[in-house]
Amino acid sequence: MTESRCMARLLASAVHELRNILAVVRESTGLGIDLLDMERKSTGARPSGERLHGVLEDSQKAVQQGAALSDAMDYLASASEMEAKGPCDITRVCHVFCLLYAREARSSKITLQTDNGEDPVWAQFSPVILLRALLDVVDLCTSVGGQISLRLSGERRDRHEGVVIEVFDGTNRELVVSALASCPRLEGLRIGWRAKLMPWTSREPRFFLTISETGGQAETN
Amino acid sequence: MTKEDIKIILVDDEKQFVDTLAERLAMRGFAARVAYDGPSALKEVTQPTDVIVLDLRMPGMDGFEVLRSVKKNNPQVQVIILTGHGGDAEEQTAYRMGAYNFLRKPMDIDELLTSIRMAYRDKVENAMVAVSLAEGGDFESAREVLKEKDILADRDA
Numbered sequence: 001m002t003e004s005r006c007m008a009r010l011l012a013s014a015v016h017e018l019r020n021i022l023a024v025v026r027e028s029t030g031l032g033i034d035l036l037d038m039e040r041k042s043t044g045a046r047p048s049g050e051r052l053h054g055v056l057e058d059s060q061k062a063v064q065q066g067a068a069l070s071d072a073m074d075y076l077a078s079a080s081e082m083e084a085k086g087p088c089d090i091t092r093v094c095h096v097f098c099l100l101y102a103r104e105a106r107s108s109k110i111t112l113q114t115d116n117g118e119d120p121v122w123a124q125f126s127p128v129i130l131l132r133a134l135l136d137v138v139d140l141c142t143s144v145g146g147q148i149s150l151r152l153s154g155e156r157r158d159r160h161e162g163v164v165i166e167v168f169d170g171t172n173r174e175l176v177v178s179a180l181a182s183c184p185r186l187e188g189l190r191i192g193w194r195a196k197l198m199p200w201t202s203r204e205p206r207f208f209l210t211i212s213e214t215g216g217q218a219e220t221n
Numbered sequence: 222m223t224k225e226d227i228k229i230i231l232v233d234d235e236k237q238f239v240d241t242l243a244e245r246l247a248m249r250g251f252a253a254r255v256a257y258d259g260p261s262a263l264k265e266v267t268q269p270t271d272v273i274v275l276d277l278r279m280p281g282m283d284g285f286e287v288l289r290s291v292k293k294n295n296p297q298v299q300v301i302i303l304t305g306h307g308g309d310a311e312e313q314t315a316y317r318m319g320a321y322n323f324l325r326k327p328m329d330i331d332e333l334l335t336s337i338r339m340a341y342r343d344k345v346e347n348a349m350v351a352v353s354l355a356e357g358g359d360f361e362s363a364r365e366v367l368k369e370k371d372i373l374a375d376r377d378a
Contacts, residue, residue, distance in 0.1 A: 026327035034245055
């Protein structure tokens with residue numbers, strides 16, 4: 001068994017367990033809400049009951065967030081077993097990356113967003129390679145001070161599939177745009193693959209991240 | 222037909238989850254029997270049953286084995302998968318084996334209820350179409366409808 005297969009199995013098992021735990025919490029809090037609703041109908045609302053109702057509803061929202069995170073972890077488990085040539089749904093990878101890395105990015109005052117588009121954008125490379133490249137982009141933004149918002153979305157442009165990275169808001173926007181513009185290639189990807197970062201247009205603070213094969217050569221700047 | 226008439230079995234080895242879910246369904250007028258493992262589920266399904274809500278990962282006999290057995294011996298019963306192990310591969314396999322729907326934990330109870338109602342409605346409608354064809358003497362078409370909808374067991378399988 002390969003190490004990645006081992007990690008994928010352990011992660012998938014943990015996600016299964018996490019979902020079961022979330023399901024118990026969701027049903028238990030749901031039952032509490034049901035009972036309070038019944039009481040409200042029969043004897044009227046009580047301040048303590050209303051307070052408890054609010055707390056239980058907050059718990060249910062937290063469970064929903066946990067469920068979304070567990071979906072992203074499940075995707076990560078299956079993605080780590082995929083072939084180097086994919087396939088990769090770039091839209092989904094952007095969603096997964098934002099969910100998995102939101103907390104860590106916030107510590108550098110970087111907000112990650114994806115657009116609401118659900119249409120898949122398919123590409124022939126491993127989701128893990130793209131996740132790695134997106135991490136490099138965020139690290140680059142962090143290295144110049146962070147404090148910006150990034151919006152990620154899957155796009156097809158001139159027969160190439162990639163991620164549109166829009167830099168918006170934040171006090172450090174110009175510095176970050178400058179750093180991304182001066183780093184057309186990202187280092188450290190899997191051997192045989194490279195990531196390119198190109199300006200979307202000359203005027204907008206947007207970039208287009210693409211992944212391609214190098215024919216077996218390691219890419220460096 | 223009232224909602225209390227839908228005969229439901231909840232199958233999950235997570236006792237706390239399945240008991241709480243049964244209690245919440247009962248509060249909404251749906252009486253559900255529960256089973257905590259595959260063999261108990263297959264024993265339960267020998268009683269009149271419309272819809273089974275089935276977990277996949279259970280010790281001993283897993284959900285796929287239960288689904289296969291139900292679709293072979295009680296094909297009129299609709300099976301909704303409700304699992305924490307919600308990978309795309311499992312979902313495709315479940316549908317291929319005749320599952321009516323595939324839901325991931327943790328789910329909204331209203332989403333589950335909608336799925337149960339739709340599964341039951343489809344079961345009744347399929348049976349009514351088949352009866353209507355059979356009453357008209359078209360037994361072959363009735364048989365085809367039932368086979369197409371996974372209601373008639375393939376005895377050669």
